[in-house]
Amino acid sequence: MTADAGGRVVSSERFGAGRAVRERVLSSTHGALLVPLVSLALSAQSATLRGRALTDSTDRPIVGAVVAIDELKRHTISDSLGHFVLTGIAPGEYIVRAQRIGFGVLATRVRFTANLAVEADFLMTRNVQDLPDVNVNAKRALPPKLAEFEERRTAGVGGRFITQDEIDKRAYSVTADIIRTKVPGMEIMRDVVRPSQAYVVGGRMQVPGGAMANGGARPGPCFAAVVLDGMFVYQGNYGSPTATGSISRDEPPFDINSIGPSVIAGIEYYASAASIPTKYNGMRNTCGLMLIWTR
Structure with a gap:
């Protein structure tokens, strides 16, 4: 496992044909970190991205998070348990973006290889913002x-x-x-x-x-x-x-x-x-x- 110039941690392990690399994407002030976890079998010719969208502080699932590869115009949305699956990814290196209202945008560069699936947990940080007071002068609504x-x-x-x-x-x-x-x-x-x-x-x-x-x-x-x-x-x-x-x-x-x-x-x-x-x-x-x- 080595770190590239951008501070990302990448795996140097190989699992052979039909295997998958599982990574954990962590929120960071310097960008996302990729930490390899386990390997899973995969038989599809194209690559797949699967995993969960979670809060970084409690690991609670985030429903409705958008996970997208903008370059390929492909995206998916996490379910009530935070799970997401993005299939049909052409081999290559792309920026994967995870986004949800109320959370900071999380982005990382991932290399996809044919017959390999990447499993990634996106740990997202809540946005806490103090909003200024707003005075509302509303007129009476007309029937x-x-x-x-x-x-x-x-x-x-x-x-x-x-x-x-x-x-x-x-x-x-x-x-x-x-x-x-x-x-x-x-x-x-x-x-x-x-x-x-x-x-x-x-x-x-x-x-x-x-x-x-x-x-x-x-x-x-x-x-x-x-x-x-x-x-x-x-x-x-x-x-x-x-x-x-x-x-x-x-x-x-x-x-x-x-x-x-x-x-x-x-x-x-x-x-x-x-x-x-x-x-x-x-x-x-x-x-x-x-x-x-x-x-």
């Missing part, structure tokens, strides 16, 4: 259903948007008051009989024949359609009041105060049919559209 809300909001086309952060700042208010303050020009109508209820008025209408609703004082209210989490909960007015000037109650307007601020993730409002997203542009929402998204 999947809010993807379209966020897409339209960032595009900034056509609508008015109220985010959850803006809603949370006014969490003590009712939903109608938050909408009124965040959407300029928005009209909110309180129910005369039930004052706690409120409706979004998207426009005003005239009675058929040209007369004004409400005795001619002003046009009657045209309520905006309302969508809750992607589903229509109010389709909006047909576009005109009844002949008497009162608003049809066949489909009562949606009470926006029935959804409290604490459960709302976002609100978007479109004042005209031209600005309404295509998927929500129905026949009756001629007086605007409000979309409410819950958390």
Whole structure:
């Protein structure tokens, strides 16, 4: 057994045809050391590399270690017991590399001879590295259903948007008051009989024949359609009041105060049919559209 110029220990023993040289590859600050151990029979014409990947301190098996000969583009992976086998190696001298995440890379030059198998235990050293502290400022993850809300909001086309952060700042208010303050020009109508209820008025209408609703004082209210989490909960007015000037109650307007601020993730409002997203542009929402998204 002699040492070469690189500090490797190599065997000068010969075992004859059909025998194998077993070496132990040790981690070292100067590279890997090859220490011959025992011989095994081998009948294949090409060379074979077999052995185990182990931790250098405890000899515990390492699963998932890659053992490769890059020059031949051949590799194998150690199993749960640390065993690996790399077959079909053409005779010659190659650098064998053992690598696993969390361990230092181990490399050594090995000469392979036809009809010989090399058995090598790769004793790998764990990498211990102190990582610097990392401050992570993570934004609140949006639920999947809010993807379209966020897409339209960032595009900034056509609508008015109220985010959850803006809603949370006014969490003590009712939903109608938050909408009124965040959407300029928005009209909110309180129910005369039930004052706690409120409706979004998207426009005003005239009675058929040209007369004004409400005795001619002003046009009657045209309520905006309302969508809750992607589903229509109010389709909006047909576009005109009844002949008497009162608003049809066949489909009562949606009470926006029935959804409290604490459960709302976002609100978007479109004042005209031209600005309404295509998927929500129905026949009756001629007086605007409000979309409410819950958390």
